[in-house]
Amino acid sequence: MNTTLIPDPLVRFLGKPRREFTRSDIVRYVREQGIEMINLRYPGSDGRLKTLNFIINDQSYLESILTCGERVDGSSLFPYIEAGSSDLYVVPRYRTAFRNPFSEIPAVDILCSYYTKDGTPFEMAPEQTLRRAHEALRRVTGFDFHVMGELEFYVVAPREELFPAVDQRGYHESTPFSKGADFRARAMQYIAQAGGEIKYGHSEVGNFTQGEWMYEQNEIEFLPTDLEAAADQLLIAKWIIRTLAYEYGVSVTFAPKITVGKAGSGLHIHTRLMHDGRNAMVGADGRLSENALKAIAGYLSLAPSLTAFGNTNPTSYFRLVPHQEAPTNICWGDRNRSVLVRVPLGWSRGAGGMACDANPLEAPTDPDVDLKQTVEFRCPDGSADIYLLLAGLAVAARHGFEMENGLQYARDRYVDVNIFDDKHREVLARLSSLPASCEESARCLEAHRTIYERHGVFAPGLIDGLVARLTAFHDANLRQEIAGDQMRIKQLVDTYFHCG
Structure with missing residues (x-):
């Protein structure tokens, strides 16, 4: 893949289109480009991006973030979820990773999908719909x-x-x-x-x-x-x-x-x-x-x-x-x-x-x-x-x-x-x-x-x-x-x- 004219630094570095990004690709970019922070991003019911910030402690922690994602309170993000059963997982989609252009701390941001406590796609999430x-x-x-x-x-x-x-x-x-x-x-x-x-x-x-x-x-x-x-x-x-x-x-x-x-x-x-x-x-x-x-x-x-x-x-x-x-x-x-x-x-x-x-x-x-x-x-x-x-x-x-x-x-x-x-x-x-x-x-x-x-x-x-x-x-x-x-x-x- 010729990446000479492609403005995306991850695509240029990895030499492949975004749809082919893997977890190991993100780990390699983070390790070799001095990335210190991962930001997980996901939309709420207001259509705006929400954020979880992670400082990278070591490679094991980085791989855990990329594999497991994190828990969030779905009832605070979507008004139609009952608070008693609102825990959701946000799990990163590697193809969406990008270098944050604003962060003074070198950071990679990744959009996430929502999953239920059973690990199934959250059916009411807009992205899953x-x-x-x-x-x-x-x-x-x-x-x-x-x-x-x-x-x-x-x-x-x-x-x-x-x-x-x-x-x-x-x-x-x-x-x-x-x-x-x-x-x-x-x-x-x-x-x-x-x-x-x-x-x-x-x-x-x-x-x-x-x-x-x-x-x-x-x-x-x-x-x-x-x-x-x-x-x-x-x-x-x-x-x-x-x-x-x-x-x-x-x-x-x-x-x-x-x-x-x-x-x-x-x-x-x-x-x-x-x-x-x-x-x-x-x-x-x-x-x-x-x-x-x-x-x-x-x-x-x-x-x-x-x-x-x-x-x-x-x-x-x-x-x-x-x-x-x-x-x-x-x-x-x-x-x-x-x-x-x-x-x-x-x-x-x-x-x-x-x-x-x-x-x-x-x-x-x-x-x-x-x-x-x-x-x-x-x-x-x-x-x-x-x-x-x-x-x-x-x-x-x-x-x-x-x-x-x-x-x-x-x-x-x-x-x-x-x-x-x-x-x-x-x-x-x-x-x-x-x-x-x-x-x-x-x-x-x-x-x-x-x-x-x-x-x-x-x-x-x-x-x-x-x-x-x-x-x-x-x-x-x-x-x-x-x-x-x-x-x-x-x-x-x-x-x-x-x-x-």
């Missing part, structure tokens, strides 16, 4: 599921007067009009060194000033990879971005909406079905395949309940409003940013001709562009439980293949017009809508729960816990109740500023 979702999808369809996320966030820093940016015109802006480019580049470097497969980063449309503070929206987009790895790297990326912001003396928020009339932050998820290294969402003619249409049918059919995993607090539904490049209606289309499921612009076969035209000295090439084609699910936001959201999308893709009328279901919900244009009211009238609150999302999850529980993917107790948590917001009429009340809106934003 994701694994079961992928296994069920493979059994039903024969396909692997690849995904990648678009991680949007605002950097909040003291206001600057030099080179002011135009309000809500920050898309792909460069320095000096974009002030956060250095922060974003450093975050990308650290994420890549931690194993994140990044496609690119850029400034996003959202920017504004409020009092003494400047808000700049950024995005880091990843490359498609297998389902489990995609979830892990998104979780690590959010931790890195926040920790780096703390070092820079600025704040960062992934919150879906932080003020009225300004762009919210989404977590768009791109998906593809893979078989033997080929993209099964593209047909022999280069067009979208029937496999893709079936997956789209599943996304649309379960869209109302998918919000239970991807839009998890009341501010989520202040983002899902018309004319804000966020979806409100359940439909799909090509390149249209107002739809729920979007088929982004792909590359035509023979795309190498563009490079030849731009660079006359280059010889013609025929790159495999089919792998670039994805199908994008656009309603999730930064409040999402990443593992459960991706598990839910895997269930939805599988469900599309299980639907008797999946192909027609998708074709009936295709739109090729701006549905908010008055000229196309009849199109808008025939489309159903996404939930408008956490309470409504909970009802949709309850209605669809048998689909999520099928094949043993989502544990019934997990669905019960999610329904109870969403219902407890009592936000069915919140958007109408506080419309125009800037003080109440600000209080709501402050409450969920650091969600997810």
Whole structure:
């Protein structure tokens, strides 16, 4: 394996891809690179990483940590676990190990899986749910599921007067009009060194000033990879971005909406079905395949309940409003940013001709562009439980293949017009809508729960816990109740500023 251009120091040192990491590999890296600390990391129900720190006493202790993990109190991490039976094990997954970029003490961090007192996977853990979702999808369809996320966030820093940016015109802006480019580049470097497969980063449309503070929206987009790895790297990326912001003396928020009339932050998820290294969402003619249409049918059919995993607090539904490049209606289309499921612009076969035209000295090439084609699910936001959201999308893709009328279901919900244009009211009238609150999302999850529980993917107790948590917001009429009340809106934003 040629590791020359790979930024991940563990991959470079071990000379193998992360999926092949073993316990002995981690021990060798620790011993030969002077690592003094192991940090076990695992997500709680709030979606944020929790931590256990271990100072390495000797090799025997190191091997014990890597083999046995440690006990944790599950009832303090997940509200749906009873305190009387809450002991869980957290056991490291070696493929997730990375060199901590912030620790003054040389440290390796590793993500963990949860296990019960009997040593069996904890069925209500989000990561275990994701694994079961992928296994069920493979059994039903024969396909692997690849995904990648678009991680949007605002950097909040003291206001600057030099080179002011135009309000809500920050898309792909460069320095000096974009002030956060250095922060974003450093975050990308650290994420890549931690194993994140990044496609690119850029400034996003959202920017504004409020009092003494400047808000700049950024995005880091990843490359498609297998389902489990995609979830892990998104979780690590959010931790890195926040920790780096703390070092820079600025704040960062992934919150879906932080003020009225300004762009919210989404977590768009791109998906593809893979078989033997080929993209099964593209047909022999280069067009979208029937496999893709079936997956789209599943996304649309379960869209109302998918919000239970991807839009998890009341501010989520202040983002899902018309004319804000966020979806409100359940439909799909090509390149249209107002739809729920979007088929982004792909590359035509023979795309190498563009490079030849731009660079006359280059010889013609025929790159495999089919792998670039994805199908994008656009309603999730930064409040999402990443593992459960991706598990839910895997269930939805599988469900599309299980639907008797999946192909027609998708074709009936295709739109090729701006549905908010008055000229196309009849199109808008025939489309159903996404939930408008956490309470409504909970009802949709309850209605669809048998689909999520099928094949043993989502544990019934997990669905019960999610329904109870969403219902407890009592936000069915919140958007109408506080419309125009800037003080109440600000209080709501402050409450969920650091969600997810």
